Amino acid sequence: MTPFVFSCLFLIQLSGSLALVVTPGDLAVLEGRSVTVPCHYDPQYVHHVKYWCQGRMKDFCTTLARSHTTDDAETVESQVSIFDDPTQLVFTVTMTNLTVGNSGWYWCGVEVGGVWQSDDAASLHISVEHGMSVMNSMVHGEEGDSITVQCQYSVRHRGSVKKWCRSGDWGSCLKTDSNGTFRNEAVEIRDDGRKAFTVTLKNAQRRDSGWYWCGSGEQQVAVHVMVTPRATTTLSMVTDPTALVTEETSLTPVTEETSLTPVAEETSLTPAAPPARGLVHQQNDTWMPPLVVCLAFLLLLMVILATHKLWRHYKRNRLAKETEELQSSLEVCPVREADWKNSTIVFLNTSTQQLQVLGKDKYNF
16 A cells, blocks of 8 residues: 555656746846746646746745736736736746846746645746947948947946947047037937947948947947948839830831940940959969969979989999999909918908918919
8 A cells, every 4th residue: 555655646746847847048137127037837837826036946045926827916026027928838027127136046936736746947047247238249231321239238337438439440439428429420329328329320331341349438349330332223224215115116116226225235334244354353363373382392393303313323323333343353363272271361451452362372363
């Protein structure tokens, strides 16, 4: 009986552990801003109470907000709110006016109830930082348009001077005045005094493309601006000849042909032709330097191989000549065997290879 009870309790605990609560993961927020966290839960928890608590351990965390089924959220702190959407199986938690002290571990929790089951919850870490960020670090627009960059900052930088600088050229920095504004014929800066300032590039040109910095105090964040050529339409060039032919339908075919000739010549002169030619010329020139280097290397390699071969041939001929001279200098006239029995051979001069035989009788060779 006892094993059966423990088995049942184990299955109940296992079924509870399989019902998950999922969070989006760790988040980083600028000081003074708000954050909204979605917490997804299992369908069996539609009518359960959801809560949001702060603390490293789930069993000892401090509850900040609770929901009661599908009713309106009940909050413990005014800066925290919770809303449950059972149709989407998600409840969302919103925290406003964050400070660095709000950094820490938080839990999306669902009250399961019961003695043998703990609440189902998932944790995430929220980092509240002071500094700067941008809504979009890559902005683009066409020539002649106005391009807007929004730079966000934390609470600590509300009273700081805001700057817009071209990367690599600190002398180009444009700074806001005491009213939080700056304006000239090309750039306009407006600071809302709370969380962001907006930079507007008026009548943007191709030369305005590049990297810039949004700055406030010692903080800065990079932004890349890309200005593209304005797109030109050829619709009018195509429709004009048609209209011309339509209006002059009473004319002879020869007149129609002559009227269309100038149009064909104009449409053939597209502005893309000169760049295309320049691009092809650059492509033809790019392979010349590597080819010259390769040919010089091959020539040098051939000279080295030829020199090495000639040197080996010279050494072989010299060795053969020395060997032949040595053999010829060692040739000895035939002598009777009895004359060699009590004789001694001594090389008196190795350079001339003179051989003397000493004994009872001396023979000079």
